[in-house]
Amino acid sequence: MKKFAGQNMIKIFCTLLAFAFSYANAQTQPHPGLSSPASIYRDLYSLKREVGPARNPRDLTLGTNAKIESLANEHLQSKGTVALALIDNGNIVYEGYAKGANEDHKLISFSMAKSLTALTIGEAYCSGKISSLDDVAEKYAAELKNIPAGKVTIRNLLKMSSGVRTSYKHHGTPYFRATDDLLYLKVSMLDIMSKYSNTDNSSFFGTPWNYSNMDTDALYFVIKGATGTTFSAYYQSTIGEKAGLKKVSYWGLDREENEIAHAFYSATLQDWIRISLYIRDQLKNNSGTCVSNFVKDATSTQAYANTKEFSNYGYKFFVKNKSTNSNDFWMVGFAGQRIGFNMKNDKIILNFSWTAEPERTYRLFKEFTNN
Numbered sequence: 270m271k272k273f274a275g276q277n278m279i280k281i282f283c284t285l286l287a288f289a290f291s292y293a294n295a296q297t298q299p300h301p302g303l304s305s306p307a308s309i310y311r312d313l314y315s316l317k318r319e320v321g322p323a324r325n326p327r328d329l330t331l332g333t334n335a336k337i338e339s340l341a342n343e344h345l346q347s348k349g350t351v352a353l354a355l356i357d358n359g360n361i362v363y364e365g366y367a368k369g370a371n372e373d374h375k376l377i378s379f380s381m382a383k384s385l386t387a388l389t390i391g392e393a394y395c396s397g398k399i400s401s402l403d404d405v406a407e408k409y410a411a412e413l414k415n416i417p418a419g420k421v422t423i424r425n426l427l428k429m430s431s432g433v434r435t436s437y438k439h440h441g442t443p444y445f446r447a448t449d450d451l452l453y454l455k456v457s458m459l460d461i462m463s464k465y466s467n468t469d470n471s472s473f474f475g476t477p478w479n480y481s482n483m484d485t486d487a488l489y490f491v492i493k494g495a496t497g498t499t500f501s502a503y504y505q506s507t508i509g510e511k512a513g514l515k516k517v518s519y520w521g522l523d524r525e526e527n528e529i530a531h532a533f534y535s536a537t538l539q540d541w542i543r544i545s546l547y548i549r550d551q552l553k554n555n556s557g558t559c560v561s562n563f564v565k566d567a568t569s570t571q572a573y574a575n576t577k578e579f580s581n582y583g584y585k586f587f588v589k590n591k592s593t594n595s596n597d598f599w600m601v602g603f604a605g606q607r608i609g610f611n612m613k614n615d616k617i618i619l620n621f622s623w624t625a626e627p628e629r630t631y632r633l634f635k636e637f638t639n640n
Contacts, residue, residue, distance in 0.1 A: 306622070306624075307368065308623060309606075310375060313452065314452070314519065316454065316521070318501040318522055318526075320501050320519065321509070322517060325510075327512065327515070329539060330360045331361050332357055332358065332362045334637075336640045337355060337640050338363060341365065342365065344620075344633045348623075348624045349604070349622045349624030350367060350620065351367055352374075352619070352621040355617070355618055356545065356546070356549075356617035356619075372537060372538060374538075375518065375519060375535035375536055376536065376621045377533065377606070379604070381534075381608060382530065382532050382533060382534040383531050384585045385534055391563035391584075394559070395560045398495040402422065403424055406420075406423060406426060406488070409491045410487070413490055416462050418483060418484070427488065428572045428582060429479060429585075431487075433481065441480045441482040443465035447461055448531075452529065457525040462483050477573070478582055489528060489530035492530075493527075500527075501528055511547050512540070512544045514543055515539065515543070516536070516539075516540055518536035518537075519536075521534075546617075548564060549610065551565075568598040570583065578627060579591060586599065587600075590609070590631060593631055593638070595638065597634075605621065605625060605627060606622070609634050616638045
């Protein structure tokens with residue numbers, strides 16, 4: 270009897286220990302549905318909308334950089350990294366996959382999608398569908414007329430300076446599992462914005478930088494209203510065509526079938542490379558076109574963010590990495606999703622990883638830019 274009771278106590282202790290570990294892990298991971306490197310390339314979507322390939326896919330060119338190959342191989346074998354690419358002067362000098370990933374997998378963006386939403390706003394603005402970045406969002410988005418974000422200018426939404434605060438801060442969400450609830454169709458973006466945009470005092474608008482997914486989601490409704498089409502269709506006809514995407518990619522949808530503009534875009538690594546080269550092309554364009562000027566503004570300081578990793582913020586791009594000590598800019602997503610650009614040395618890094626070890630990526634990029 271004592272032996273049986275002792276065994277039961279051990280089982281209870283192990284159960285409680287497992288629960289405590291699961292709970293602690295949940296508190297540190299805003300996406301509890303994700304638990305391994307495979308999550309980065311697994312199809313997570315309950316609903317998604319297809320982005321078709323470009324009519325003229327961009328050819329990618331290869332180059333060499335023997336000095337960085339061994340460091341890149343080492344980085345690729347780190348705990349959670351599943352895909353890595355290095356671009357030097359527009360040429361791919363390293364492309365690698367690990368932990369089951371391959372060139373056909375769609376790699377998820379998480380918050381790197383915010384940068385794509387900003388670029389799509391730029392296309393709408395430069396085509397005349399948006400008259401001014403200083404227009405308020407509700408001018409184009411009827412859905413936002415009774416929501417505080419609707420009274421914020423597009424420019425302030427772009428640079429995360431809306432002044433629309435949320436009750437809690439957790440990776441830009443107003444509550445712990447808000448992004449999961451969007452992905453798994455429990456709520457919509459408008460549900461969250463209606464409930465948690467909890468100030469309508471216009472004196473707050475344009476206040477200092479505050480990271481919030483709702484600022485990006487408000488821009489989604491601006492694009493939808495200004496263009497009269499779906500976000501995916503407009504993204505495909507502008508960014509997708511100009512980048513020369515080769516394969517189908519996807520945007521995840523909320524329960525009202527709106528694209529979740531702040532987080533859930535997935536594409537192959539080579540199409541992420543094409544997107545990166547599109548950004549590079551615009552920055553190297555000295556003809557002064559509206560789009561190139563917008564991208565230059567988007568990737569330079571528009572607000573002082575002063576986060577752990579970065580000093581400044583542009584239009585959905587982080588600027589001036591504290592680890593690289595360089596005037597670079599980055600697309601940043603949850604865990605290890607990072608695309609970094611150093612235009613002075615014409616180098617780009619693309620990293621997809623489950624583990625939140627960005628310092629490894631920054632060290633590799635610093636080595637790469639110095640080679």
